[in-house]
Amino acid sequence: MQKQELKQGINDSIPIILGYLPLGLAFGVLANEVGMSIIQATMMSTLCFTGAGQYIAIGVMQAGGAVFTIILANVLVNLRYFLFSTSLVPYLKGRVPTVIGTFLSYGLTDETYAVAMNRYQDHAPTASYMAGLNLSSHIGWITSTLLGAILGSFIGNTERLGLGFALPAMYICLLVFMIKRNSDVFVALSSALFCLLIGYLVPSTMENLFNIIIATIIAASLGVLISERD
Amino acid sequence: MSETSIWIMIIGVSLVSILPRILPVALFSRYEFPKPLKRWLSFVAPAVLGALTALSVLAPDGDINISIHNRYIWAFIPTLLVAIKTRSLFYSLLVGILTMALLYNFV
Known part of the structure; x- marks a missing residue:
């Protein structure tokens, strides 16, 4: 474990967590509204970590759709990560042990991918950096879901704070870097x-x-x- | 949806979301990719970011919305300029979020 790398990974996850906050809160609120318990909503964010896929699940549930429909839609939504993950392989190879790399790839999202790829342009990947970035982003997602599910409709409109632009701003900036x-x-x-x-x-x-x-x-x-x- | 169905749904979704993420690293790490494939893969990140930026700015609510009423387009301009000028994620985020908050509350 390299402490500096871990810290850097955690640091780099802060803008991601900021962007996830309103999205996770909203997911928690909506999940509650369609009949998921606090535990179910939080477990879904823990086991799945697929924002778009989770929102689709809510939509289908709201419309009275079937479990199979939700899973099939999620196959399509998540297929892009096969491509993302494959493009990370040449970077991770020989630097991050395969077992650890496989385990940590669980935390691959559009945002962690963009940040990691940007970092790997001029820094060698390490398991510690990957752990810091992916795990803390995931914890951010889980925590904001939990908060949303608990607080429910007490949460006001997060759009007012401009947080809706956190992820777009991150994409724009990382695109410029890339x-x-x-x-x-x-x-x-x-x-x-x-x-x-x-x-x-x-x-x-x-x-x-x-x-x-x-x-x-x-x-x-x-x-x-x-x-x-x- | 019943309690059991929800749990089956959660487990099903977790399987199909985890597999495409971990399989490439688990399976392909032992191989050396041929040069042309590596070259192609080197364009995946810029392509993905181009697509994500376009979608998040021009279709912020899931539908394409290219009009002067789309606040995301207005917030895009200062954010891009700051990103190019400062090359700092922190300042880009700050300017983007502030612009959005101002647009939302005062325009």
């Missing part, structure tokens, strides 16, 4: 464009977030094609 090559700009912009276009043409992909997967595959392939020429 851009190193000219081809990266091209890839990011085309991915953004394809993602919206696919979402517009096939609205269901806006819910299962399949548009992110397809846009990423297209944009990364275009990136390989155009960078071959330099």
Whole structure:
């Protein structure tokens, strides 16, 4: 265990936790409203850690849908992490023991992925950093769910505090950091464009977030094609 | 939904959310990826961030909303400028959140 790395990971999770706070609170409140107990809502955030997937579960429950529908929708929503996780493999290989890396990948989300990838551009990954980042983000998610489920409707409108922009602001900033090559700009912009276009043409992909997967595959392939020429 | 159904749902969702996250690390770590694949994978992060930024700003409530009434677009501009200028996550977040709070309460 490297203390400095662990601390850095925890530090880097603070903006993530800030962004999760309103989302976790809202999940706790909504879960309660559709008939989940405080324990169930908190256990769901502990075992699942999939914000979009958990919101879908609430939506389906509200509409009186089946368990199978929720699970199937979650297969689609979570499939993108196969791609994210695969792209982390070349970084983790030889630096983080496979068993530990596998265990800690449980805490992979859009946000921890973005922050970790950014860090690994100029720092070697360590198990301690991964643990600090992923576990504390997850604890933030669990805690805010618990608070939401307990406090319920006592919680006012968190939008007023501007916290709704915490995660978008983080994406914007990490995108700026991530851009190193000219081809990266091209890839990011085309991915953004394809993602919206696919979402517009096939609205269901806006819910299962399949548009992110397809846009990423297209944009990364275009990136390989155009960078071959330099 | 009954008590039991909810627990089955939670366990089912946890399985399908954990597997795609951990399987690549568990299975692929022993292999050396071929160069072209590594190159392709190196574009995954910028592509993912491009898509996430676009969705979070242009479809903040889940539906595409490209109009002057979308506060997220207005908050995007100062946040991007601060991110480029300071290269600090802290200041970008601060400016983004403050702008959003101002827009929400006063516009």
